[in-house]
Every structure is written in C-alpha cells, then in structure tokens.
Amino acid sequence: MRILFWAALVLLLTSCGDNDNNQAQGDNAASQQVYKWKLVTSWPKNYPGLGTAPENFAKKVEAMSNGRLKIKVFGAGQLVPALQVFDAVSQGTAQIGHSGAYYWTGKNKATAFFTSIPFGLNAQEMNAWLHYGGGLELWRELYAPFNLVPFAGGSTGVQMAGWFNREINSMADIKGLKMRIPGLGGDVITRAGGESVNIPGGELYTAMQTGVIDATEWVGPYNDLAFGFHQVAKYYYYPGWHEPGPTLEFTVNKPALESLPADLQAIIETAARAVNQDMLDEYTARNNTALEELVNVHGVEVRKLPDEVIQGLRKLSAEAISELTKDNEFAQRVAQSIAEFKRQATAYHGISEEAFYKARQQ
Amino acid sequence: MRILFWAALVLLLTSCGDNDNNQAQGDNAASQQVYKWKLVTSWPKNYPGLGTAPENFAKKVEAMSNGRLKIKVFGAGQLVPALQVFDAVSQGTAQIGHSGAYYWTGKNKATAFFTSIPFGLNAQEMNAWLHYGGGLELWRELYAPFNLVPFAGGSTGVQMAGWFNREINSMADIKGLKMRIPGLGGDVITRAGGESVNIPGGELYTAMQTGVIDATEWVGPYNDLAFGFHQVAKYYYYPGWHEPGPTLEFTVNKPALESLPADLQAIIETAARAVNQDMLDEYTARNNTALEELVNVHGVEVRKLPDEVIQGLRKLSAEAISELTKDNEFAQRVAQSIAEFKRQATAYHGISEEAFYKARQQ
Numbered sequence: 001m002r003i004l005f006w007a008a009l010v011l012l013l014t015s016c017g018d019n020d021n022n023q024a025q026g027d028n029a030a031s032q033q034v035y036k037w038k039l040v041t042s043w044p045k046n047y048p049g050l051g052t053a054p055e056n057f058a059k060k061v062e063a064m065s066n067g068r069l070k071i072k073v074f075g076a077g078q079l080v081p082a083l084q085v086f087d088a089v090s091q092g093t094a095q096i097g098h099s100g101a102y103y104w105t106g107k108n109k110a111t112a113f114f115t116s117i118p119f120g121l122n123a124q125e126m127n128a129w130l131h132y133g134g135g136l137e138l139w140r141e142l143y144a145p146f147n148l149v150p151f152a153g154g155s156t157g158v159q160m161a162g163w164f165n166r167e168i169n170s171m172a173d174i175k176g177l178k179m180r181i182p183g184l185g186g187d188v189i190t191r192a193g194g195e196s197v198n199i200p201g202g203e204l205y206t207a208m209q210t211g212v213i214d215a216t217e218w219v220g221p222y223n224d225l226a227f228g229f230h231q232v233a234k235y236y237y238y239p240g241w242h243e244p245g246p247t248l249e250f251t252v253n254k255p256a257l258e259s260l261p262a263d264l265q266a267i268i269e270t271a272a273r274a275v276n277q278d279m280l281d282e283y284t285a286r287n288n289t290a291l292e293e294l295v296n297v298h299g300v301e302v303r304k305l306p307d308e309v310i311q312g313l314r315k316l317s318a319e320a321i322s323e324l325t326k327d328n329e330f331a332q333r334v335a336q337s338i339a340e341f342k343r344q345a346t347a348y349h350g351i352s353e354e355a356f357y358k359a360r361q362q
Numbered sequence: 363m364r365i366l367f368w369a370a371l372v373l374l375l376t377s378c379g380d381n382d383n384n385q386a387q388g389d390n391a392a393s394q395q396v397y398k399w400k401l402v403t404s405w406p407k408n409y410p411g412l413g414t415a416p417e418n419f420a421k422k423v424e425a426m427s428n429g430r431l432k433i434k435v436f437g438a439g440q441l442v443p444a445l446q447v448f449d450a451v452s453q454g455t456a457q458i459g460h461s462g463a464y465y466w467t468g469k470n471k472a473t474a475f476f477t478s479i480p481f482g483l484n485a486q487e488m489n490a491w492l493h494y495g496g497g498l499e500l501w502r503e504l505y506a507p508f509n510l511v512p513f514a515g516g517s518t519g520v521q522m523a524g525w526f527n528r529e530i531n532s533m534a535d536i537k538g539l540k541m542r543i544p545g546l547g548g549d550v551i552t553r554a555g556g557e558s559v560n561i562p563g564g565e566l567y568t569a570m571q572t573g574v575i576d577a578t579e580w581v582g583p584y585n586d587l588a589f590g591f592h593q594v595a596k597y598y599y600y601p602g603w604h605e606p607g608p609t610l611e612f613t614v615n616k617p618a619l620e621s622l623p624a625d626l627q628a629i630i631e632t633a634a635r636a637v638n639q640d641m642l643d644e645y646t647a648r649n650n651t652a653l654e655e656l657v658n659v660h661g662v663e664v665r666k667l668p669d670e671v672i673q674g675l676r677k678l679s680a681e682a683i684s685e686l687t688k689d690n691e692f693a694q695r696v697a698q699s700i701a702e703f704k705r706q707a708t709a710y711h712g713i714s715e716e717a718f719y720k721a722r723q724q
Contacts, residue, residue, distance in 0.1 A: 063628035064426060119722050122715060124486060124519070124646055127639065132647030157486070158714040220714070239717035266425035267629075273636035277489065284486055285494035287714070288706035302713060310721045344650035346722060351664060352520040352582070352649070353484060355601035357716035359672045360481050360708060 035260065037071045038094040042082040042103065045075025048223060049286070053154045053248065053279045054098040060271040069264050071096065086251065090146040095256040096268075098153055101139075101249050102183050107146065109324050110331035113338055114139050114150070115246050118184055118317035121342055122245035123155035123280050124353070129341045130247070138334050149257055151272035153248040154279025157287065159240030160224065161305055162217030163208065163233035168305060171312040180204060180216040185242030187320040188313055201227070208232040217242065221290035222283060230298045237303050241313050248279070397622065399433045400456040404444040404465065407437025410585060411648070412610065415516045415641045416460040419612065422633040431626050433458065448613065452508045457618040458630075460515055463501075463611050464545050469508065471686050472693035475700055476501050476512070477608050480546055480679035483704055484607040485517040485642050486715070491703045492609070500696050511619055513634035515610040516641025519649065521602030522586065523667055524579030525570065525595035530667060533674040542566060542578035547604030549682040550675055563589070570594040579604065583652035584645060592660045599665050603675055610641070 039058060043051040058071035074094070076082035085097040086104045101114035113120075114135070121129055129135040130152050139150045166177060175193035179186075186196030199207050199216075207213045209232040216233075217240070218224050230236070250272045257265060294300040305313075325331040401420060405413040420433035436456070438444035447459040448466045463476035475482075476497075483491055491497040492514050501512045528539060537555035541548075548558030561569050561578075569575045571594040578595075579602070580586050592598070612634045619627060656662040667675075687693040 060628065060632050064625055064632060066623070066625035122718060124642065128643045128646035128650075131640065131643040158718045160714070221710070238713040239721050240714070241718070241721055244718050244722075261428070263426055263428035266422065270422050270426060270632055270636045273639060274632045277635060277639040278493065280486065281490045281493040284490035284707070284710075285703075288490075288703070288710045291710045291713075292706055304713070304717065305721075307724055310724060314721075341647075341650070344654055345646070348583070348646075348650045348653045349719060350723070351600040351653075351666070352522070352602070354716065354719035355666065356484060356520045356603070356606050357711060357719070359601050359603055359667075359676075360606075361712070362669055362672060 032068065034067065035069045035264070037069065037096055037256070038079060039071050039073045039096045039098060040079050040085050040088050040094040041074065041097065042076050042085050042099040045073070045078065047075075048226060049156065049219075049279060049283055050154075050223075050248065051075065052282070053275050054250075056278060057098070057153075057250065057271050057275045060274060061267055064267045064271065065264055069260070069267065086146070086148070089251050089253050090148055092147075092253050092256065095253045097249075097251045099249060099251070100246065101150070102246075105183075105324075108142060108330065109328050110142055110334050112184055112324060113331070113334045114142075114249065115183075116243040117321060117338070118188055118242045118244075119314050120244055120338060121345065123157050123247070124245075125341070125345045125349070126155065126245045126247045127152065127276070128345070129338065133341045134337055135341075138337060142330060142334075143251065144254075147254045148251045149254050151250040151252070151269065152276045153250040153272060154276050155245055155247050156219050156223075156243075156283045157280055158220075158245065159217065159243045160220050161237035161240055161242070162215055163224070163229045164215040164235045164237055165208065165211070165233055166214050167235065168237060168303075168309055170306065170308055174309075177215060178213045180207070180213050181242065183242075184317070184320050184324065185217065187323075188242065188316045191316045191320060192312065205229065205232060220283065220287045221294055222286040225290040225294055230294055230300045234301065235303050236294065236300050237305050239305070241305070241310060241317070247276075250275075394430065395623075396429065397431045397626070399431065399458055399618070400441060401433050401435045401458045401460060402441050402447050402450050402456040403436065403459065404438050404447050404461040407435070407440065409437075410588060411518065411581070411641060411645055412516075412585075413437065414644070415610065415637050416612075418640060419460070419515075419633050419637045422636060423629055426629045426633065427626055431622070431629065448508070448510070451613045451615050452510055454509075454615050454618065457615050459611075459613045461611055461613070462608065463512070467545075467686075470504060470692065471690055472504055472696050474546055474686060475693070475696045476504075476611065477545075478605040479683060479700070480550055480604045480606075481676050482606055482700060483707065485519050485609070486607075487703070487707045487711070488517065488607045488609045489514065489638070490707070491700065495703045496699055497703075500699060504692060504696075505613065506616075509616045510613045511616050513612040513614070513631065514638045515612040515634060516638050517607055517609050518581050518585075518605075518645045519642055520582075520607065521579065521605040522582050523599035523602055523604070524577055525586070525591045526577040526597045526599055527570065527573075527595055528576050529597065530599060530665075530671055532668065532670055536671075539577060540575045542569070542575050543604065545604075546679070546682050546686065547579065549685075550604065550678045553678040553681060554674065567591065567594060582645065582649045583656055584648040587652040587656055592656055592662045596663065597665050598656065598662050599667050601667070603667070603672060603679070609638075612637075 054073050080088040085099040088094045089097040101111040104111040143150050177194035180199045181196050182198045189196045325335045416435050442450040447461040450456045451459040463473040466473040505512050539556035542561045543558050544560045551558045687697045
C-alpha cells in the first residue's frame with residue numbers, strides 16, 4: 001500500500017509541476033528524500049572552536065534543508081582516526097570531513113598552501129585569495145583526483161608563536177630548542193638548528209612540565225588557556241609567524257555531493273561559507289578575553305620575538321617553501337599565485353588594515 | 363479541478379507525514395508555497411561590491427530554497443529612494459532591505475554604531491563583536507520597535523581617508539577644508555574647523571574637478587578607481603580613520619520573516635552570513651589590484667595622514683561620539699559595549715594581526 005501511495009503521489013506531483021506558478025520548481029517528490037550523512041573530523045568531539053564549527057555546520061544544514069539532509073558529526077577516532085579524514089571521505093566511508101589541508105602533504109606537498117604557510121596570508125587575505133583570487137579553483141583541481149571537493153571551513157586568525165621555557169633573544173637561542181611545531185613551521189625550526197617534534201595535544205602539558213620539550217605552539221589564547229600551558233611555561237611569544245591565517249577545510253565526497261539535488265548542494269556550499277566566517281568571529285572574540293585572563297589573572301609574560309629572529313625565520317621560511325615546491329609543478333603554480341596575491345595584499349593592507357591598527361593606538 | 367487536486371494532495375501529504383522515516387519532517391504541503399519578496403537597496407542596481415552583495419544574496423536564497431523564496435532586487439530609486447529603505451521595509455512595502463545603519467540616525471542616533479565609528483572596530487572585530495560580543499542582540503533590540511530584524515550584510519574593510527586637492531600636514535590644514543564626508547566623520551571635520559558637505563556619489567567627480575569641494579572620501583581603491591577620482595585629485599590619503607570597518611545591513615520585515623517556514627528563515631540567516639563574508643573577500647581582492655593600478659598606471663600619490671593629524675582627529679572623534687550618546691541611554695549602552703570590546707581587541711590584535719603585518723615586512 002505504501003508503494004502504491006507513493007507511486008500515485010509521484011504521478012500527481014510530476015503531472016502538475018509545470019502548471020502552477022505557486023509551486024516550487026523541480027522534482028518535488030525526489031526532493032523530499034532524506035539524506036543521512038556522516039561528517040568525520042580531526043578534533044575531539046566539540047573541541048572549542050575547531051570542533052564546534054562542524055557541529056554548527058550540521059545544525060545549519062539540517063535547519064535549512066528542513067531535515068532533508070541530516071549530518072552526524074564524529075570526533076577524531078570515533079569513526080576514523082584524526083589523520084584519516086582525507087582518506088575516509090575520499091573513499092566514501094564518510095560523505096564529509098572537517099580538517100586541515102596541511103595534514104595531507106603525504107598525498108601532495110601542495111596541500112600545505114591551503115591551510116597556512118609561514119609569513120603567508122592572514123585570515124582576511126586567505127578568504128579573499130580563495131574566493132576572489134583563484135585559490136579555490138586551484139584547491140579543487142588539487143583534490144579532484146581524490147574524489148574530494150574542498151570548501152574553506154573556518155580560521156583561527158593569526159596564531160601565537162607559542163609557549164617557551166627558554167628565552168629567545170637571537171637565532172642562536174633556537175639551536176638545540178626542542179619544540180612541538182608541525183608542518184612547515186617545524187621544518188623552519190629544524191633549519192634553524194632546533195628539533196621539531198610532533199606530540200598529540202593531550203600530551204603537551206606533561207611534556208612541557210617534565211622538560212621533554214622546551215617549547216610548544218598550539219593555537220592562541222582561547223585554546224591555550226584551556227590547556228593550562230601558562231602553568232608549565234615561562235614565556236608566551238608572539239606573533240605566530242608560522243601560521244598567520246590557518247584555514248580549516250570541509251571536504252565533501254564528490255559523488256555524494258553530486259547525488260544531492262541542487263538545492264541541497266547550494267545549502268552545503270553556503271553553510272560552509274557561513275561557518276568559515278563564524279569560526280573566525282568566535283576565535284577573535286574569545287582570544288580577546290582569554291588573553292586578558294592570561295595576563296591579568298595568571299600573570300603570563302607576553303613577549304615579542306626579536307626583529308632579528310623574525311628576519312631569520314622569514315629567510316628560512318622562504319627556503320622551506322622553495323624546497324617544498326621543488327619537483328612539484330602544481331605546488332609551484334600555487335606558490336606563485338599566493339606570492340602574487342601576498343605582494344598586492346601587503347601593499348594594500350599596509351595602508352589600510354595595518355595603518356589603521358597603528359592609527360588607533362598612536 | 364485544480365482546487366480538488368490540491369486538496370487531495372494536502373490530504374495525502376499530511377496523512378503520511380508521520381509515518382515514513384524516509385520523508386522530511388514538517389508540513390510538506392505548506393513548505394512548497396512560493397514566496398516572492400522585494401529587496402530594496404541604497405545603491406545603484408549592481409553597483410560593484412555594495413550592489414552585487416544583495417544580488418548574490420538573492421541568488422543564494424533562491425538556489426537553497428529550490429525556488430520557494432524568490433527575491434527581486436531593486437536599485438536605489440527603482441522602488442523607493444536610497445534613504446527610504448529603512449521605512450519601506452519597516453512598513454512592509456518591501457520585505458527586505460540592504461543598506462547601512464548609520465543612515466538612520468534620524469530614527470535613533472545609536473544606529474551609527476552598527477555601521478562604523480571613527481577609530482572603532484575593523485571588519486574582523488565588528489563581526490566578532492556582532493556575533494560573539496553581544497552586538498547583534500543590541501542591534502535587534504534597537505530595531506525591534508520598527509518591525510525590523512537586522513543582519514550583518516557585508517563590509518568594505520578599512521576605507522581610505524579620501525582624495526584631497528590640499529596637502530594635510532597639520533590640523534591647521536583642515537580649517538576651511540570643504541570635504542564630502544557624511545556622518546560622524548563629517549562631524550569631526552566640522553569640529554576641526556572644516557566644512558563637511560554631503561553630495562551624491564554621481565556628482566562628486568565634477569564637484570572635485572570644478573573646485574566646489576577640496577576633498578572627498580568615498581570607499582577604497584576598487585570603487586574609487588571606477589569613479590576616476592585620480593583624474594581630479596592630487597593626493598590619496600590613508601588610513602580611513604573615520605570608517606575602519608563599515609558593516610552593511612540586511613533588514614528584514616519582522617512579520618514577513620515570521621510568516622516564513624523555519625527552513626526559509628534559516629536560509630535567510632545563513633545566506634546573509636555568507637554574503638557578509640563574501641563582500642569583504644571581494645573588496646579585499648579587488649582593492650589590492652585597484653591600488654596597484656592607481657599607483658603604477660595612473661601615478662597616484664598615496665600619502666599617510668601625519669601622526670599629529672591622526673591624534674587630533676582621534677581626540678575630536680571621542681568628543682563627537684560622546685555628544686552622540688548624550689541623552690540617549692541606549693546609545694550609551696552600545697558605546698560602552700563597543701568600547702569594552704575595542705579595548706580587548708586592541709590588546710589582542712596588537713600581538714596577533716597587527717604584529718604579523720609588521721613581521722611580514724620588517
């Protein structure tokens with residue numbers, strides 16, 4: 001009886017679709033199908049900021065689709081390990097992922113450019129490059145062979161240089177420094193004579209406390225305060241030269257995306273864009289108040305990396321990026337696109353955003 | 363026959379809604395209703411940036427709703443004049459508007475705070491304050507008596523100080539200066555002994571050319587280049603102290619919004635949020651390239667306002683804001699909320715965004 005009922009309904013709907021202007025266009029019967037998707041992430045479930053973004057995304061999609069696209073969010077390890085998000089979505093184990101492109105340099109070194117590169121673009125510039133500077137097209141080209149469609153999925157804003165139990169007064173102080181700093185930033189620290197190690201977030205507090213490492217970068221005041229790093233580190237250094245505007249990513253399995261009706265595809269795209277901004281809004285507001293608490297309540301000593309160190313790190317960063325793109329034509333195209341955008345953005349933001357920050361304080 | 367058909371369909375749909383897990387929840391028959399809305403704006407139809415944002419919004423809403431919410435966008439004067447957008451949406455002549463809150467200080471002076479105030483918040487900070495700092499709640503409280511629900515509707519980023527045919531070397535050079543600069547910025551110029559005038563955008567080129575005015579601010583390189591101001595002005599000054607992060611607004615007629623099914627309400631909210639970021643992305647990318655063209659192709663002389671002038675303008679801005687909030691308890695609440703947020707954001711962005719801009723160049 002159910003089958004007969006639906007067959008009749010489909011007939012009714014399709015027979016009238018073109019005849020009534022007060023009804024929405026499209027295949028109404030098909031559009032009532034409910035899709036149940038899995039979203040896997042590289043963060044603990046509901047981890048502040050990083051983990052709340054995919055939850056917000058799922059809520060927005062469900063509300064906008066009137067429940068036709070339900071997305072269940074999995075924390076790292078709940079369905080797949082943190083660093084198997086890319087593969088899981090590529091293979092269709094989950095339809096969607098929330099992670100960071102620079103975790104996938106093992107697939108192609110060019111992925112590093114789509115999160116953040118040392119001395120690269122900040123959040124506002126990354127968004128502009130991605131959406132009006134050709135960045136997203138390059139990203140999609142890079143991910144296409146993996147059956148993945150990437151979308152920008154939030155930013156933390158400029159990060160902090162990190163927590164140190166050693167004073168950094170010159171490049172010489174980086175020699176022998178044991179620091180948790182992954183990716184290109186870690187490469188730079190190694191080039192400076194330090195030792196970059198990768199330790200999971202949950203073990204960092206103890207590693208700092210016991211002196212297993214001398215320093216660690218994490219995110220910024222909001223996430224760092226929650227980890228209690230101020231209890232086990234002497235100095236909090238800025239600025240986050242290594243990750244000036246780290247952009248997260250939503251990756252969607254391409255066949256799954258294409259199997260959706262056009263309205264649900266548009267809902268996914270727009271929800272991602274909204275969450276992309278929302279995460280930056282959240283980090284900006286909460287970093288403000290967390291920094292104040294770190295300084296005023298916990299007496300944290302905030303220090304600027306000396307100019308000489310900034311210059312030294314910048315020189316080594318250029319070498320690291322150059323090495324990354326060697327023998328990788330696609331990475332060279334991306335590096336060139338970002339370099340050109342950065343050249344223009346540095347000039348324009350020098351007389352707009354940066355000049356305004358100065359004007360407000362001077 | 364049509365009536366009978368639809369009656370039967372409604373019966374069929376409502377009778378099965380609860381019984382099948384493969385069907386979306388909610389009143390499916392009602393949710394197929396098509397809404398046709400009017401969106402009035404304060405900009406010429408399709409004006410670059412400001413005018414493309416509402417078009418993008420309408421497209422996103424139509425795509426996500428599968429054509430169930432169609433929004434027709436009207437340029438300034440096509441349905442109502444530019445500065446009657448607020449009243450038109452308040453009264454329901456149109457269901458939605460795209461404009462700037464600071465045009466409505468005649469309704470309540472507190473509206474000025476929701477666009478931009480001199481030496482206030484930049485785009486990233488405005489978004490954080492609105493969405494995670496209590497700003498949006500205040501904005502909605504302010505607009506509620508007018509039957510309006512506001513949403514952030516895009517930002518141009520930090521603007522330029524403007525085009526000048528007079529050198530500004532000290533505050534004394536502002537005395538007698540005839541400048542097109544509306545709002546609080548204009549108030550500040552008047553306090554400095556200048557004369558602020560308001561001239562429609564389309565007449566500014568001639569007014570500068572014929573010497574009717576000595577200076578004009580407009581937006582930034584992207585929009586300014588299109589107007590050709592470089593042909594009639596000697597100097598292009600920065601930074602845009604008067605409008606550091608002007609936020610546009612979508613205003614929605616409250617009864618109209620509430621008459622929509624919940625999914626379409628969610629679609630409006632999320633589309634606005636996405637367009638809010640998209641406009642900043644567009645301005646950031648296009649200001650970059652336009653500045654380069656202004657300087658390299660047209661030989662424009664870009665000048666920084668001297669520190670003494672910045673300090674003088676900042677002092678007068680504080681006076682103007684204080685005057686604005688006098689005898690207006692609500693404006694005082696908003697001013698206090700922004701001042702507190704700005705204090706924290708200045709501290710945090712001083713060691714993050716601002717410090718990074720410096721590090722990238724030094």
